[in-house]
Amino acid sequence: MAAAPEHVDVLIVGAGLSGIAAGRYLRTRLPAKRFAILEARRAIGGTWDLFRYPGVRSDSDLATYAYAFKPWTRERTLASGEEILGYLRETVAEHGLERDIRLGHRVVRAAWSSADARWTVEVEVEPGDGGPPRRGRMTCGFLFCASGYYRYDEGHRPDLPGAERFAGTIVHPQHWPADLEWAGRRIVVIGSGATAVTLVPALAERAAHVTMLQRSPSYVLSIPSRDPIAARLRRLLGDRRAHALVRRRSIWQQSQVYRLSRRHPRLVRRVLRALARRELPPGYDVDTHFRPSYDPWDQRLCLVPDGDLFRAIREGRASVVTDRIATFTASGVRLASGAELPADLVVTATGLNLLAFGGIELVVDGAPVRLPDTLAYKGLMLSDVPSFAFMIGYTNASWTLKVDLVCGFLCRLLAHMDAHGHDACVAPRDRRDGPTRPLLDFQAGYVLRSLHRFPRQGDGPPWRLPMSHREDVAVLRDGPVDDGTLRFWRRGEAPPGGQAADRSTILAPSASSSASARSPSPGSTSTARTADVSTVTANPSRSASRAVFRTQ
Numbered sequence: 001m002a003a004a005p006e007h008v009d010v011l012i013v014g015a016g017l018s019g020i021a022a023g024r025y026l027r028t029r030l031p032a033k034r035f036a037i038l039e040a041r042r043a044i045g046g047t048w049d050l051f052r053y054p055g056v057r058s059d060s061d062l063a064t065y066a067y068a069f070k071p072w073t074r075e076r077t078l079a080s081g082e083e084i085l086g087y088l089r090e091t092v093a094e095h096g097l098e099r100d101i102r103l104g105h106r107v108v109r110a111a112w113s114s115a116d117a118r119w120t121v122e123v124e125v126e127p128g129d130g131g132p133p134r135r136g137r138m139t140c141g142f143l144f145c146a147s148g149y150y151r152y153d154e155g156h157r158p159d160l161p162g163a164e165r166f167a168g169t170i171v172h173p174q175h176w177p178a179d180l181e182w183a184g185r186r187i188v189v190i191g192s193g194a195t196a197v198t199l200v201p202a203l204a205e206r207a208a209h210v211t212m213l214q215r216s217p218s219y220v221l222s223i224p225s226r227d228p229i230a231a232r233l234r235r236l237l238g239d240r241r242a243h244a245l246v247r248r249r250s251i252w253q254q255s256q257v258y259r260l261s262r263r264h265p266r267l268v269r270r271v272l273r274a275l276a277r278r279e280l281p282p283g284y285d286v287d288t289h290f291r292p293s294y295d296p297w298d299q300r301l302c303l304v305p306d307g308d309l310f311r312a313i314r315e316g317r318a319s320v321v322t323d324r325i326a327t328f329t330a331s332g333v334r335l336a337s338g339a340e341l342p343a344d345l346v347v348t349a350t351g352l353n354l355l356a357f358g359g360i361e362l363v364v365d366g367a368p369v370r371l372p373d374t375l376a377y378k379g380l381m382l383s384d385v386p387s388f389a390f391m392i393g394y395t396n397a398s399w400t401l402k403v404d405l406v407c408g409f410l411c412r413l414l415a416h417m418d419a420h421g422h423d424a425c426v427a428p429r430d431r432r433d434g435p436t437r438p439l440l441d442f443q444a445g446y447v448l449r450s451l452h453r454f455p456r457q458g459d460g461p462p463w464r465l466p467m468s469h470r471e472d473v474a475v476l477r478d479g480p481v482d483d484g485t486l487r488f489w490r491r492g493e494a495p496p497g498g499q500a501a502d503r504s505t506i507l508a509p510s511a512s513s514s515a516s517a518r519s520p521s522p523g524s525t526s527t528a529r530t531a532d533v534s535t536v537t538a539n540p541s542r543s544a545s546r547a548v549f550r551t552q
């Protein structure tokens with residue numbers, strides 16, 4: 001007889017910044033909870049392990065991008081990908097999370113049973129010896145999806161006419177070859193977002209020349225790379241107290257800039273233009289290359305430490321061209337204006353492909369969940385999807401600010417359920433609720449391309465995604481868990497509000513609808529066998545994890 005699948009109280013999907021935080025919060029606040037963190041890749045760190053392009057760094061200050069519970073003690077305001085990865089590894093080690101993280105475990109399907117008040121989760125496990133993945137299964141009382149927001153297997157690459165004729169190399173920053181040599185080469189970076197403005201000055205240090213080719217400009221703002229006040233406070237007050245103070249100051253400053261941008265966009269536009277102008281050579285065409293048509297914070301501002309992008313332009317090592325690609329030629333790119341950009345290397349910094357919940361197929365009591373038919377509850381649960389939470393960070397502030405709040409709320413929710421003997425919870429959607437809108441109110445192309453595959457948000461609380469740390473603090477940290485919307489029940493009881501009956505109108509039980517909520521699962525195999533998932537290894541210094549299978 002097959003052994004029962006391994007059961008944990010909480011199953012966390014993803015060992016990036018969010019999943020690691022979730023593990024740390026559970027370990028410190030609810031030490032009796034059994035949990036596991038399933039990570040599809042063979043390394044922890046998510047974004048900060050995947051992206052390896054030259055100069056890769058945060059574009060948030062580390063006062064807010066570091067966790068609330070672990071001070072950032074390094075000097076520089078923005079941090080390199082390597083430094084952030086080191087910080088995440090330290091967090092794992094400090095809280096003994098290695099034994100909870102299972103590398104090479106991709107969650108592909110999660111099915112909720114109201115009768116059992118638990119999820120059954122199907123996992124593809126890479127054996128670590130290069131062999132085909134096998135199917136495993138686990139169960140859990142609560143599922144927390146910390147799987148990020150984009151596809152790991154491919155970045156967004158727009159149609160590049162004539163690319164097959166190009167004799168040089170084309171790379172995407174998401175898959176930067178470790179041995180790619182760019183010194184002395186003529187490089188064109190296509191794009192104008194955070195990745196492009198990071199790459200251009202880094203490549204310009206050794207390239208013959210770097211051209212940033214953009215269809216339209218972004219707002220680029222120079223910020224100091226060091227924070228002398230933070231350094232002084234650390235010396236005076238120690239790391240912990242200084243971190244709390246500097247973090248609070250930074251949150252306040254950023255929210256003021258954001259608010260000012262939304263209330264007085266023309267004023268902020270003028271200021272940003274004047275600041276850019278000051279950094280650029282006399283006579284530079286600021287309006288063509290650095291004055292976007294949208295308002296500040298309709299898309300994320302691009303921050304550059306000590307104006308490194310502007311400096312590269314001033315010194316003639318880099319230039320910006322605002323135009324469209326007509327076609328690739330053998331030796332470079334021909335533009336719509338007729339101009340030619342000679343290139344040996346082209347970097348497509350053209351963005352990400354968004355993916356909701358790591359492409360996991362969600363099923364509730366036999367009915368596939370169609371994500372666009374769900375509403376986000378408090379920005380962390382889904383309507384009518386029981387005992388499930390997710391982590392999607394801010395688009396206008398550091399992702400981590402939300403991570404701390406969501407993980408704190410998750411612990412409060414679980415503690416509340418324990419205290420009252422509840423086994424499950426759900427935020428039922430009232431069909432009379434008002435109009436809905438896309439989950440993210442953000443105009444970036446990569447967001448707009450995929451938003452129709454994501455859950456939606458409602459007009460008012462608790463169905464609105466506020467994108468405001470202040471509002472989230474009031475609701476997630478200081479507000480009640482039992483707010484009148486969230487319903488709870490015990491195993492064996494009927495789910496509240498006739499859940500199962502209502503659900504048929506909410507969740508379309510068709511195979512095609514479930515497919516739309518699913519992503520292609522790289523490495524998936526139809527020959528996968530089903531086994532229980534057990535045993536852990538997550539030593540970031542070793543690439544292989546061990547997995548023990550009990551084949552059914």
Ligand SMILES: Cc1cc2nc3c(=O)[nH]c(=O)nc-3n(C[C@H](O)[C@H](O)[C@H](O)COP(=O)(O)OP(=O)(O)OC[C@H]3O[C@@H](n4cnc5c(N)ncnc54)[C@H](O)[C@@H]3O)c2cc1C
Nearest residue numbers: 014016017018040046047058059060107147148358398399
């Ligand atoms: C280059 C770059 C720079 C960025 N800089 C900033 C910044 O400065 N400030 C900011 O606020 N945000 C920034 N972001 C956004 C960034 O992604 C978040 O800040 C943060 O790293 C997200 O962490 P996460 O753990 O939620 O997701 P991720 O880092 O994406 O990690 C998710 C993890 O889940 C795993 N996973 C996914 N699906 C599954 C599955 N089905 N089964 C098992 N595991 C799965 C993935 O393999 C991955 O390890 C940046 C993003 C990029 C790409």
